[in-house]
Amino acid sequence: MARPEPPPAAANGAGPATTSRGSAAESEAVVDAHDVHYSIGGRAIFSGLTLQARRGRITAVMGPSGTGKTTLLRLITAQALPDSGRLLVWGRDVSELRSREVFAMRRRMGMLFQNGALLTDLDVFENVAFPLREHARLTEPLIRDIVLTKLNAVGLRGAAHLMPAELSGGMARRVALARAIVMDPELLIYDEPFVGLDPIALGVILRLIQKMNEALGLTSIVVSHDVKELATIAHDSYLISEGRVVAAGTPQELSGGGSPIVKQFMSGSPDGPVPFHYPAPDIAAQLLEGAGES
Amino acid sequence: MTDSPGANAEAGGAHQVRAAAVRGPGGPDAARPRKSARPGILLGGVARAGAIALFALRLVAACGPAFARPTLIVQQIYNAGARSLVIIMLSGLFTGMVLGLQGAYLLARFGSENLLGVAAALSLLRELGPVLTSLLFAGRAGTALTSEIGLMRATDQLTAIEMMAVDPMRYVAAPRFLGGFIAMPLLAAIFNVIGLFGAQLIGVWERGIDPAAFWSQMQSSVVLRDASEGIIKSLVFGFVVTLIAVYEGYHSEPTAEGVGLATTRTVVTASWLTLLLDYMVTAAFM
Numbered sequence: 001m002a003r004p005e006p007p008p009a010a011a012n013g014a015g016p017a018t019t020s021r022g023s024a025a026e027s028e029a030v031v032d033a034h035d036v037h038y039s040i041g042g043r044a045i046f047s048g049l050t051l052q053a054r055r056g057r058i059t060a061v062m063g064p065s066g067t068g069k070t071t072l073l074r075l076i077t078a079q080a081l082p083d084s085g086r087l088l089v090w091g092r093d094v095s096e097l098r099s100r101e102v103f104a105m106r107r108r109m110g111m112l113f114q115n116g117a118l119l120t121d122l123d124v125f126e127n128v129a130f131p132l133r134e135h136a137r138l139t140e141p142l143i144r145d146i147v148l149t150k151l152n153a154v155g156l157r158g159a160a161h162l163m164p165a166e167l168s169g170g171m172a173r174r175v176a177l178a179r180a181i182v183m184d185p186e187l188l189i190y191d192e193p194f195v196g197l198d199p200i201a202l203g204v205i206l207r208l209i210q211k212m213n214e215a216l217g218l219t220s221i222v223v224s225h226d227v228k229e230l231a232t233i234a235h236d237s238y239l240i241s242e243g244r245v246v247a248a249g250t251p252q253e254l255s256g257g258g259s260p261i262v263k264q265f266m267s268g269s270p271d272g273p274v275p276f277h278y279p280a281p282d283i284a285a286q287l288l289e290g291a292g293e294s
Numbered sequence: 295m296t297d298s299p300g301a302n303a304e305a306g307g308a309h310q311v312r313a314a315a316v317r318g319p320g321g322p323d324a325a326r327p328r329k330s331a332r333p334g335i336l337l338g339g340v341a342r343a344g345a346i347a348l349f350a351l352r353l354v355a356a357c358g359p360a361f362a363r364p365t366l367i368v369q370q371i372y373n374a375g376a377r378s379l380v381i382i383m384l385s386g387l388f389t390g391m392v393l394g395l396q397g398a399y400l401l402a403r404f405g406s407e408n409l410l411g412v413a414a415a416l417s418l419l420r421e422l423g424p425v426l427t428s429l430l431f432a433g434r435a436g437t438a439l440t441s442e443i444g445l446m447r448a449t450d451q452l453t454a455i456e457m458m459a460v461d462p463m464r465y466v467a468a469p470r471f472l473g474g475f476i477a478m479p480l481l482a483a484i485f486n487v488i489g490l491f492g493a494q495l496i497g498v499w500e501r502g503i504d505p506a507a508f509w510s511q512m513q514s515s516v517v518l519r520d521a522s523e524g525i526i527k528s529l530v531f532g533f534v535v536t537l538i539a540v541y542e543g544y545h546s547e548p549t550a551e552g553v554g555l556a557t558t559r560t561v562v563t564a565s566w567l568t569l570l571l572d573y574m575v576t577a578a579f580m
Contacts, residue, residue, distance in 0.1 A: 115449060115450060117449060117453065119454070
């Protein structure tokens with residue numbers, strides 16, 4: 001399959017064009033990846049990835065399953081290091097951070113995991129209070145007030161006493177969101193936040209992401225392949241395929257088409273550069289081969 | 295490959311290694327041989343032993359900071375110790391009763407039934423108490439530890455802890471290790487006491503051995519060295535079994551099958567290591 005050429009914006013590392021909502025402060029890149037290469041066990045995950053997530057904006061990272069979207073988050077959060085290239089977070093190259101600096105950087109981040117990743121031996125209140133107890137020397141009444149405020153923001157103040165096992169998938173994700181924002185992070189990272197949610201829960205999470213970004217002035221990175229949902233909230237979008245950015249721009253610009261792979265992904269078509277079938281020999285030949293043996 | 299930032303947080307070492315570098319919960323990969331390498335059995339065994347030794351160093355280093363969370367340690371002593379009490383006490387009782395039966399039968403051949411107390415006490419204190427407790431501990435508390443930590447990995451809880459800038463070695467691994475390490479000698483002591491009661495139950499009450507002879511012979515013949523051998527064994531077993539359990543859980547594949555395999559490895563490895571170390575410690579005391 002021929003590799004689609006990335007659009008000029010992505011190829012030259014400039015990222016998507018700033019929309020009319022963009023300001024000078026917003027244009028500052030919180031995450032700046034340039035020509036990042038990363039491989040696992042000899043398999044290239046990224047080969048020249050270039051993208052930016054700018055301050056105060058919601059940046060959507062989309063792509064077919066298995067393209068390394070979650071791996072990108074691991075690189076941004078310094079859980080893994082790029083093989084080559086430059087990955088700056090708040091202007092610092094993550095590859096050059098010391099362990100203490102990695103932890104300091106993570107304190108400025110919040111991350112919402114696909115499955116919530118709540119600590120199962122703690123109730124909802126203690127899950128949200130966990131970062132406060134570990135990092136902030138606050139009195140118990142103050143911790144209580146902060147936790148209840150955050151839980152109220154996600155609509156689950158009444159569920160503070162429940163254990164994670166008693167929560168639905170959507171509720172668990174909202175609790176995880178409350179936990180992610182309890183330390184008032186500057187950067188909030190969402191890993192597939194819409195997977196497995198019913199329409200109501202999905203709508204709730206969608207509104208919360210938008211609300212958090214606007215109310216708290218966060219920078220958000222949302223990794224997902226739910227095109228329609230992301231189009232309603234994202235300021236900037238990147239489409240990743242085969243280890244690099246193949247399209248960048250506003251969701252509307254991406255929806256307008258472009259290369260065949262962008263068209264296929266945005267329309268959800270089974271036919272296109274991303275094959276439906278895993279590589280296999282011709283079915284007729286394979287079936288006849290089996291018939292001959294029997 | 296590198297290890298977890300938490301592991302090096304105190305040292306403040308720079309993470310410069312790039313190729314396939316993995317940090318955080320992926321960090322344990324650093325302590326494991328690469329799958330693609332496929333070393334032979336011998337090399338694989340050596341690599342695994344090295345990985346466990348390195349993990350033990352990180353674990354011990356994390357134990358100091360873990361004492362800042364005493365509640366977690368107490369909770370883990372409860373989980374590993376108190377929750378194992380029933381099986382330990384039952385096993386101790388029946389082991390003691392069998393000792394009473396076999397000992398009385400054997401000693402009666404030589405007209406030395408009165409030595410049953412000594413025989414039971416030495417058997418329990420020096421061998422059966424620590425060894426059987428360790429095997430039971432591996433089956434009960436060790437598997438629970440491995441599966442709990444393995445499930446935490448499979449459900450991204452360890453990653454979440456790391457993303458909240460907390461070192462899972464300190465918050466998850468070290469308290470569980472300390473809990474098991476402290477609980478094991480206590481369980482062995484309880485096993486011994488219940489075992490002696492079982493031996494007395496059979497020897498004195500059923501076989502009619504004089505209770506005064508049973509206890510006085512024991513008192514005069516059992517020396518501190520016998521007890522200390524048992525205590526040292528239970529400490530060694532507690533360290534090794536809990537280390538293996540935590541290691542396997544921390545490095546398990548994040549799948550249902552992976553957690554199951556890790557749990558099995560915990561029992562198998564902890565069991566044969568218990569018996570191997572039992573021989574080594576016994577030989578050292580001879």
